[in-house]
Amino acid sequence: MTDWLNKTPVEWQSFVNKDVKVSADEKNEYQGWVITIDPVSASIVLANFEAQKTQIRVVMGHAVQKVEVFNEADDIIRERLSHIFSSYETSLQTSEDLETKKQNLKSWLEQNNIPVTLQGKLMRTLCVAGVLSIDPPYGPDDCSSSNEIILSRIQRLLQDYLTRQ
Amino acid sequence: MENPPLLPQVPVIRLPRPPSPSGRGFDPSSPRALAHHAADSHQKIRSTLRERFLRSLLASSGLPVTFTMYQRVTVNAEKFNACDMEAYNFQVSNLQTPLGVQDEALIRGPDIISYSFCI
Incomplete structure (x- = not known):
């Protein structure tokens, strides 16, 4: 065919x-x-x-x-x-855990002067500066963007954030 | 003396004007741009399908894979490493071929019928 x-x-x-x-x-x-x-x-x-x-x-x-x-x-x-x-953790995490995770990440990004908004039907996607989105469970592998420079920087930031926790 | 035969006339094709150097591409409201522009839903479906495929590649990296190729050839590789954007070349480690084990090998996509792995 x-x-x-x-x-x-x-x-x-x-x-x-x-x-x-x-x-x-x-x-x-x-x-x-x-x-x-x-x-x-x-x-x-x-x-x-x-x-x-x-x-x-x-x-x-x-x-x-x-x-x-x-x-x-x-x-x-x-x-x-x-x-x-997607990682096995996703299915194990409850929506409450994800919600607190999202709020923590959002406030941390805002502290670092990175503009963040919420997106999507359930407001579960974080949108950074309108060009990058972070889906649940908000790890470095959950970022997507068409701009690879911004993508790699945010991924590195997230990695730092996760190791510091 | 006779005149040589005339060469056939070639029509001049006028190409559309390119975007001006300081512009931002073709006018998005021009008929040409509209004809090229698929519906937004198309693009969305395309991107979700592609994302799932890329995630499948990500999931397969580092795992043993079995390739089914043309001429009834089946080969195992200990480790799937990478594949290019169009899925045209696959790079694997420790490929077990009938002629011995290749430490690093590049397999052409068009030679493959299917490949499988377990997660």
Whole structure:
């Protein structure tokens, strides 16, 4: 299916959180839950939950021939899939812990003269100077920004902040 | 003496004017810019999909991976190190090939069908 490479992000999005069977080149077939599809290489990331660990398989976009959808994920699996790569602590922390963590970090950043605002539906994302956002659980790996200089500086600051605590 | 045959005429293609050096790119309200501009929702979906993919790469770094390649070749690598932006090259350590173990190896993305790892 050469079409697969030319699909739009919206079409790819419709496969996310579905149980699918991917037919790839040389009669390889893979089944699993779709975590995501890379919009750059069109590669499919599949998850298979086993007893203790999770097997992740990435099928390269150029090798994909056909994708069949079997099932839709229920809420439990959906939740599991969306947190599969985030640190294990996230799921263990209660929302209260995160709230205090967020307030502490916010006041610490403000003390250091860094402009911070709250963002998002639940006001859980910290936005630094309008160009960088810090998502829960507010670690150095949770920062995202298109400006890599600001990103590395804030990540270093956060690292200092966490080691000092 | 006969005149040599005329060469075919080539039309002159006029390219659109580039942005002025002091400007800030093409006018965002011009038809050209509007045609290029995908809906905001598209971009949002694209970025969430990409972020999840990058997190999957981050999760796989340092773990043993198994590559399924063309011609029914399956190789194991002890450590997944890095991959480039377009997922075109994969750098791994201690790649177990039929010819022996390669300490450091670069695998071309187009040769791979799939790869897997456990977390």
